[in-house]
Amino acid sequence: MSTYQYFLVDRPLPYVAHIQINRPSKLNSFFEAMWLEFKTIFDTLSRDSETRAIILSGAGDRAFTTGLDVQAASQSGALQQQAGTTPKTVDVARKAVEIKRHVEEFQNCISSVEKCEKPVICVMHGYSLGLAMDISTCADIRICSADTKFAVKEVDIGLAADIGTLTRLPKVVGNFSWVKDVSLSARIFGAEEAYRVGYVSQVVETKEKAIQAALKMAELIASKSPVAVQGTKELLNHARDHTVADSLRYTGVWNSAAIQTSDVQRAMLSGLKKTKPRFEKL
Amino acid sequence: MSTYQYFLVDRPLPYVAHIQINRPSKLNSFFEAMWLEFKTIFDTLSRDSETRAIILSGAGDRAFTTGLDVQAASQSGALQQQAGTTPKTVDVARKAVEIKRHVEEFQNCISSVEKCEKPVICVMHGYSLGLAMDISTCADIRICSADTKFAVKEVDIGLAADIGTLTRLPKVVGNFSWVKDVSLSARIFGAEEAYRVGYVSQVVETKEKAIQAALKMAELIASKSPVAVQGTKELLNHARDHTVADSLRYTGVWNSAAIQTSDVQRAMLSGLKKTKPRFEKL
Amino acid sequence: MSTYQYFLVDRPLPYVAHIQINRPSKLNSFFEAMWLEFKTIFDTLSRDSETRAIILSGAGDRAFTTGLDVQAASQSGALQQQAGTTPKTVDVARKAVEIKRHVEEFQNCISSVEKCEKPVICVMHGYSLGLAMDISTCADIRICSADTKFAVKEVDIGLAADIGTLTRLPKVVGNFSWVKDVSLSARIFGAEEAYRVGYVSQVVETKEKAIQAALKMAELIASKSPVAVQGTKELLNHARDHTVADSLRYTGVWNSAAIQTSDVQRAMLSGLKKTKPRFEKL
Amino acid sequence: MSTYQYFLVDRPLPYVAHIQINRPSKLNSFFEAMWLEFKTIFDTLSRDSETRAIILSGAGDRAFTTGLDVQAASQSGALQQQAGTTPKTVDVARKAVEIKRHVEEFQNCISSVEKCEKPVICVMHGYSLGLAMDISTCADIRICSADTKFAVKEVDIGLAADIGTLTRLPKVVGNFSWVKDVSLSARIFGAEEAYRVGYVSQVVETKEKAIQAALKMAELIASKSPVAVQGTKELLNHARDHTVADSLRYTGVWNSAAIQTSDVQRAMLSGLKKTKPRFEKL
Amino acid sequence: MSTYQYFLVDRPLPYVAHIQINRPSKLNSFFEAMWLEFKTIFDTLSRDSETRAIILSGAGDRAFTTGLDVQAASQSGALQQQAGTTPKTVDVARKAVEIKRHVEEFQNCISSVEKCEKPVICVMHGYSLGLAMDISTCADIRICSADTKFAVKEVDIGLAADIGTLTRLPKVVGNFSWVKDVSLSARIFGAEEAYRVGYVSQVVETKEKAIQAALKMAELIASKSPVAVQGTKELLNHARDHTVADSLRYTGVWNSAAIQTSDVQRAMLSGLKKTKPRFEKL
Amino acid sequence: MSTYQYFLVDRPLPYVAHIQINRPSKLNSFFEAMWLEFKTIFDTLSRDSETRAIILSGAGDRAFTTGLDVQAASQSGALQQQAGTTPKTVDVARKAVEIKRHVEEFQNCISSVEKCEKPVICVMHGYSLGLAMDISTCADIRICSADTKFAVKEVDIGLAADIGTLTRLPKVVGNFSWVKDVSLSARIFGAEEAYRVGYVSQVVETKEKAIQAALKMAELIASKSPVAVQGTKELLNHARDHTVADSLRYTGVWNSAAIQTSDVQRAMLSGLKKTKPRFEKL
Numbered sequence A, B, C, D, E, F: 001m002s003t004y005q006y007f008l009v010d011r012p013l014p015y016v017a018h019i020q021i022n023r024p025s026k027l028n029s030f031f032e033a034m035w036l037e038f039k040t041i042f043d044t045l046s047r048d049s050e051t052r053a054i055i056l057s058g059a060g061d062r063a064f065t066t067g068l069d070v071q072a073a074s075q076s077g078a079l080q081q082q083a084g085t086t087p088k089t090v091d092v093a094r095k096a097v098e099i100k101r102h103v104e105e106f107q108n109c110i111s112s113v114e115k116c117e118k119p120v121i122c123v124m125h126g127y128s129l130g131l132a133m134d135i136s137t138c139a140d141i142r143i144c145s146a147d148t149k150f151a152v153k154e155v156d157i158g159l160a161a162d163i164g165t166l167t168r169l170p171k172v173v174g175n176f177s178w179v180k181d182v183s184l185s186a187r188i189f190g191a192e193e194a195y196r197v198g199y200v201s202q203v204v205e206t207k208e209k210a211i212q213a214a215l216k217m218a219e220l221i222a223s224k225s226p227v228a229v230q231g232t233k234e235l236l237n238h239a240r241d242h243t244v245a246d247s248l249r250y251t252g253v254w255n256s257a258a259i260q261t262s263d264v265q266r267a268m269l270s271g272l273k274k275t276k277p278r279f280e281k282l
Helices: A032-046 A077-083 A092-115 A131-138 A165-172 A176-185 A191-197 A207-222 A226-241 A244-258 A263-273 B032-046 B077-083 B092-115 B131-138 B165-172 B176-185 B191-197 B207-222 B226-241 B244-258 B263-273 C032-046 C077-083 C092-115 C131-138 C165-172 C176-185 C191-197 C207-222 C226-241 C244-258 C263-273 D032-046 D077-083 D092-115 D131-138 D165-172 D176-185 D191-197 D207-222 D226-241 D244-258 D263-273 E032-046 E077-083 E092-115 E131-138 E165-172 E176-185 E191-197 E207-222 E226-241 E244-258 E263-273 F032-046 F077-083 F092-115 F131-138 F165-172 F176-185 F191-197 F207-222 F226-241 F244-258 F263-273
Strands: A007-013 A016-021 A053-058 A063-065 A120-124 A127-129 A141-145 A149-151 A202-204 B007-013 B016-021 B053-058 B063-065 B120-124 B127-129 B141-145 B149-151 B202-204 C007-013 C016-021 C053-058 C063-065 C120-124 C127-129 C141-145 C149-151 C202-204 D007-013 D016-021 D053-058 D063-065 D120-124 D127-129 D141-145 D149-151 D202-204 E007-013 E016-021 E053-058 E063-065 E120-124 E127-129 E141-145 E149-151 E202-204 F007-013 F016-021 F053-058 F063-065 F120-124 F127-129 F141-145 F149-151 F202-204
Touching: A007 A032, A007 A207, A016 A032, A016 A207, A032 A092, A053 A063, A053 A207, A063 A131, A092 A131, A092 C244, A092 F226, A092 F244, A120 A131, A120 A207, A127 A131, A131 A149, A131 A165, A141 A191, A141 A207, A141 B176, A165 A176, A165 B176, A165 C226, A165 C244, A176 C141, A176 C165, A176 C207, A176 C226, A191 A202, A202 A207, A207 B176, A226 A244, A226 A263, A226 B165, A226 B176, A226 C244, A226 F092, A244 B092, A244 B165, A244 B226, A244 D244, A244 F092, B007 B032, B007 B207, B016 B032, B016 B207, B032 B092, B053 B063, B053 B207, B063 B131, B092 B131, B092 D226, B092 D244, B120 B131, B120 B207, B127 B131, B131 B149, B131 B165, B141 B191, B141 B207, B141 C176, B165 B176, B165 C176, B191 B202, B202 B207, B207 C176, B226 B244, B226 B263, B226 C165, B226 C176, B226 D092, B244 C092, B244 C165, B244 C226, B244 D092, B244 E244, C007 C032, C007 C207, C016 C032, C016 C207, C032 C092, C053 C063, C053 C207, C063 C131, C092 C131, C092 E226, C092 E244, C120 C131, C120 C207, C127 C131, C131 C149, C131 C165, C141 C191, C141 C207, C165 C176, C191 C202, C202 C207, C226 C244, C226 C263, C226 E092, C244 E092, C244 F244, D007 D032, D007 D207, D016 D032, D016 D207, D032 D092, D053 D063, D053 D207, D063 D131, D092 D131, D092 E244, D120 D131, D120 D207, D127 D131, D131 D149, D131 D165, D141 D191, D141 D207, D141 F176, D165 D176, D165 E226, D165 E244, D165 F176, D176 E141, D176 E165, D176 E207, D176 E226, D191 D202, D202 D207, D207 F176, D226 D244, D226 D263, D226 E244, D226 F165, D226 F176, D244 F092, D244 F165, D244 F226, E007 E032, E007 E207, E016 E032, E016 E207, E032 E092, E053 E063, E053 E207, E063 E131, E092 E131, E092 F244, E120 E131, E120 E207, E127 E131, E131 E149, E131 E165, E141 E191, E141 E207, E165 E176, E165 F226, E165 F244, E176 F141, E176 F165, E176 F207, E176 F226, E191 E202, E202 E207, E226 E244, E226 E263, E226 F244, F007 F032, F007 F207, F016 F032, F016 F207, F032 F092, F053 F063, F053 F207, F063 F131, F092 F131, F120 F131, F120 F207, F127 F131, F131 F149, F131 F165, F141 F191, F141 F207, F165 F176, F191 F202, F202 F207, F226 F244, F226 F263
Parallel strands: A016 A053, A053 A120, A063 A127, A120 A141, A127 A149, A141 A202, B016 B053, B053 B120, B063 B127, B120 B141, B127 B149, B141 B202, C016 C053, C053 C120, C063 C127, C120 C141, C127 C149, C141 C202, D016 D053, D053 D120, D063 D127, D120 D141, D127 D149, D141 D202, E016 E053, E053 E120, E063 E127, E120 E141, E127 E149, E141 E202, F016 F053, F053 F120, F063 F127, F120 F141, F127 F149, F141 F202
Antiparallel strands: A007 A016, B007 B016, C007 C016, D007 D016, E007 E016, F007 F016
């Protein structure tokens, strides 16, 4: 697989890619070049026919990511605009346009996880703050180790989270009182609480064991028909944002092509023969 | 009540209908004639003024339903289209149209549970796979016995579930990570897990006790004003698919007629007198 | 702070307002003059720059509120329309228009909690019936004491709840089976059940302790940047009713102005200096 | 082709069906049995592979249709409910439910024109009142003779049009001031006005010439790839009700199957060879 | 009828109210107190049972309105915020909140025309600039005299129109190229052009004759069943903002009460007897 | 300005860019490399502070563009997939995924015109077929010369137009009967017809004069505040796809930053002084 500057990407199992945020010395905090590369990786794997399931984790023992590297951000980008050092303009409306463009680009990079055609399992551990929430709400499945410390941290630096947490959190967790509690207070919450409210669907003792659990889950998903798996991700994400009537209609059109795949026969035959089916790449 | 070929329909209590999927020798698996009859029953009860609450369960000890009878399906309908024996056409676009029509008809039959004006309590037990999920997500209330084995089974036969599970599951369970886990992996999950994430709202030891619990619940609902009960179902389903502003507006228009019912006076009077109100049929 | 007739409003802590429904002799039940004043209070605090967080509770030991004062309602408003004493008209369509107008006004009054720019923490105890649900689903955070008795009571008086419960309950609790169970049966449920399904995010032993917990939470929220906090409430409510794409776009525009605030610098500086930031009023 | 009781259906050209409302002695006015048969015809032709374009017109010289046969309607259905002769119930809410069911069934019958997979050209002449508007707004293309007298007639019988005119008219004509003028006033308007505002896209001297024009148009459409034509109808109707982003996404999925048709090659080859392509049935 | 400070309101015909913007010396330009009173008038007439149709025009010969009185606006409200004299705050985010609140209040006042339950016929003449467009796009029917000079004037004072023109113009005129042309260029356009593109549905020689035409139209509308007329306005506005499926559903519920009116019988009976029906107030 | 391979881009007036499709020998027909470059140009100009208005036209006398270069397309991309020469796969579902990806990329390239922050005036002449419609419906303002020959050509090559025409045409022209007529028949229509139905808002004798008209319009727009102009484009496009309530809300937030610009003062001052304002770049 390709080599990247801020991320380790390898293939621990056939059809399974593992992406690690690789800046452990800075608790895997992000700056602009990193989220641009982040998008490149997900866009690439989205269409990589060797990949059927993706694991995303953070390198090192201490953090999935502590979010934005505020120091780095203060030297560029939106916060710099705000901070006012060498602004391109002092006109409020013009600064607003620059900020909006910047936020949209940043959102686009993180949304690449959601748009990725392949399922993404996010494994969190240690500090998982701010941008950690934006990223993980985009993932399909969230699991964490028992030591994870989560927070929607943005109000503590004077802003409403704008890279996706406030948009997606109410749609991945069905407990609006809790969503508002943690978003308004910026308080730290732990793995058990995350599991109880349904933010993560699995808690495992240690980071290592969480990676093992993710690998097992990814291996299982990768053994299925990629036509079925990728369609399932697409249709579930469509359902989240549409009425029942609209999604049923979309589903019918989607499957009008997908169901013509040979995977159906292969899967059914394997089911009867108790063998492991092999599916063409996608 | 009428007699049906694949379903037992009786009235165990006044105003309460009980529908049983009645093909226990095949684990209550479905083929096309069954889902057509299924729709007929729900459409009929929807407007049957003797019915105020409906229980749906599966006959026999082993299964609510194992879903599509793949053997039967391979001889007709969409999968047959796909399987390619005596196809009407080999043109991909034309086959796609036939598949889309077939899926829409199938969806319509299952959606009759959701469109039914009367509340539907779904009691699950044993194997509850594939179509069992499509059907039960349409029901209003889901309860199950402790032995239930659920699965969103479709990826295991090479396709994305297209009869409603992927559309409705994210709207009945507020744990998107779990929804994706079970939909992508097709793994079996049990009653406790279903209860913990909120897929069912009650787990009872045995099938018999689950039926008893459903009967008690149905009896309670059937004792209320049918104007109030049927309006409540309609307004909750509307809310799921619309903005708050839209649903408040719809609610105001709905109740502008409904609140003119004599049931309000009867219910309030009975409340004061501690008697049991009687309501005109609906 | 101003004096009101049916509500106690004081400021127990800087920037924190506490509103108490103050008709304990009638279990804090509501009649029309009360919900009009209710709206006045929330509209006023919404723009009161001395207020950054609001607690809403019910005076007395026995009830948050038992909902509509049916006796009072039977002498005016919609139910009177329905009850038929001195109707303005007997024409069904004209009565329907009057009812619709009445319901909309009532909805508007209760929705003022949701539209309030400041976060609202609702503390419930004792009887919390009918309108108690309409009101509390509008609040941002719900906590309750262990003795709380909740019910979506409306079907018991012959009508579908129309002041917001049926619209918002499916959006604040991600367990549609449970939502329908309690809405169709009108049964009482307790604090533990409310916590388990996520209707409240905290249960505390007694009413007094629940108020203490709310004060602590309010104090914390009030210590944050009001630009960040109020933006967070707005963006979370927007997300609930829009697609992910729409909310991301709205978020970008929102923050294009908000992020130009000096609060960002103050918050970050305080974070570095470990001091408590002070923010300009809003 | 089949024989129907209230409609003449023939095939004047290969792949072109012509449906005539056939009750000229009563100015082609409708009663319940007619709109049920109307739906049967459109549902049948929708899936009839011999049909690629449909013309809808009214038999006789005097009217396309004058709408509801009020005399007949007063003996059954919704207006009878309202008129109060032998009502099933006097309870307002229960009558409301019966009316709602009746209106929905009637709407469904008329909507069959819109849902029909094949394009429908509606030819109007003479009186084209009330239901004539509901029906023709469902059609794809509207043409009329110079003598046509249109009216959204319902307010003149005390009701808001509820079978589709008020829903679709603002979506087929981009002149909201005019739409409201004719809908609120119930005034008659003529062919020239209908053409000027874009309600019809063609005006022809006489009914006979209008039928000729429709036949020519239908013949042209029927000569094209049915995969392309039917997809075009579906995608235009989808666009009307969805955002641009949603429709582009739906379009991509739709064509992912449709574009695999052999019609593309046949059409392109014929284009090069200047021959007339022949397409497999659909 | 009541007396107002900035508007003349009289009743030239039974059930017909005429509102004149009454500041001709300043070309009927608006300042804040005026639009507050404007809302009061429309909210009052919306529920005034003596009113069935409303005409809105501008007093004097020279202008319907030239829009915002910029001089007055520069001393208060949003533009003053912007102009920076005695600002409450210099913080960009806090000024943004104040501006947003101000714009929303202003929008609410103008939207009262659209929300008014009774149809509003807007008669324009002379200068009809800026706010004239915001107001008239809210009206149901637009007619004008031949001398009218229209312009979406806002870009000429450095801002995007924010009181409704940009929101509603694309929904009342089906010519998006023209909508963008006049909105981006702020150029003056005349009555003929407004008629050709469908912004107005009638052009009359002089203001006096336009008022006469409006009176005639209002008289006609006022002679119809108010249940039918007001339902028609509501359903057309609903259709503009919803899918066909949603509006059909809303229509069915709306008419389930409305069609129970005695107006249907009265209207039909009058139709048969060729007499003029009389309808109860609404 | 930069040099491009398939397009001429120059700046005929200050702040005005002119893009010419530059493949006149092939009637400006497109192949994949062209639409990729097309997107690059619009994305660049979107953020180019020297550009305030854009003209798009086709080089040469004969055509704006005849659309897809079918010969080139048959050697690559979607049609090649379909044509079946050296397919990557024969599995229908896998081909469907490849086609969907291809269509989405193509759509994205063309949508760059709509997403461009600066207004785009499209000048059409001669043959303007197929992709010419997709492109021009994305533009803000459409003008054409008298000799233009338009067609929604796709059904003639066996497919439903999928790059945007079917999605946007019903939203830029308010005459659904005409939209369906031309989309289903693929017939050629001329400048007068395009003007009459509102597809173009101006027809000019010759291409040269059309360019002159566009330059004049662009110069006028470029003389206005870019904050106001770009906000106007954004808000009009938002309105097209959202409800009135949603767009009013978005507008308020948008202007809460935009109205703080110094352009308002500059524009108003210039208005008073009758001078030409100068605005900071954006």
